[in-house]
Amino acid sequence: MRKRKTRINSVNMILFCVLFSLIMVVYHQVYWPLFLFVTIVGCIGFTRVLIKQKLQLRLKKSGIEDILQMDGFQFEHYLATLFRDNGYAVKVTSARGDFGADLLLSKDGKKIAVQAKRYIKPVGIKAVQEVIAAATYYKTNESWVVATNSFTKSAKVLAHASEVKLIDKENLISMILKMNPEANEVASNTLKKIKPKDIRCKKCGGVMSVKKGKYGNFYGCSHYPRCTHTQKVGS
Incomplete structure (x- = not known):
């Protein structure tokens, strides 16, 4: 208002x-x-x-504001819903042993390996290397890296040489609006229905879960107030 x-x-x-x-x-x-x-x-x-x-x-x-409140797990499931609603057959790989792909898409005889990166910093070359490996392992026709931020120069150079499609924040917004005019509802529903994954505290080894703060979501330690370590979602 x-x-x-x-x-x-x-x-x-x-x-x-x-x-x-x-x-x-x-x-x-x-x-x-x-x-x-x-x-x-x-x-x-x-x-x-x-x-x-x-x-x-x-x-x-x-719905990008809601997307930026997601953790990586929620972002993967959001993308899965978005692609599934647009006629793709979607498989969300397991968190461990995914061989470099978070999602596997299939449509019109084409198979695509997707790395989903919910980052607050530019995505580096490692993500491109991982999705290249995934394309080889899963024998896909294409490989994409979809991110909520930009990409580093080295990531762009390797992606260009390896024909990996990079979808940064601006391209993601354009893709979302083209694929689904009601995308903001998909994003808000994902935040409500999919619970973010807990992570380990780097300071004390405790469990960190996503909390709602004045300036957005963040990870807070379960040992608070003994441990006051916090971490931004996507860091």
Whole structure:
């Protein structure tokens, strides 16, 4: 609601400046060049507000905000649902011994090995190496790495040489909106239905589970307050 009010106030301020300048022209209180200048500035500002609104609506429709609250396990299952709803046969591999693929997709006689990376940092070359190995093991036609962030330069170089398809955050959003206009509901339902996986605390060895915080989800240690170690989801 606060963002919506801010956008409305910005538009109202731009319109007020233009109308005020026009009134001043009518009453000969300001020169035409000044009115023209204010009008141009107002149009530029108005256009920027519209573009920002369009981008925010695109992000909301994609459900990316919910996706960024997921852990890797939830992200894999979200992608599985997304592809399954678009006619793919999907197999989610086991957490251990997946041979470099999180998902195996099949459609129209084509088999695809997919690495799903829910990272808060750029994805490195290791993910590309793993999916290359997976393509060999599972004998797939294609190999993809789907990430919630960008890719490092070395990852891009190896992917290009090995014909691995890299889908970064921006491409992921575009793919989601193209495949499913109601993608935001799929993302929110995944967060509700799929429980995130617990991990081990690096400080005390305790169990860390996903908690809801003021600035989003994070891992908190079960030995709190004796152990105050926390970790960002996707780190």
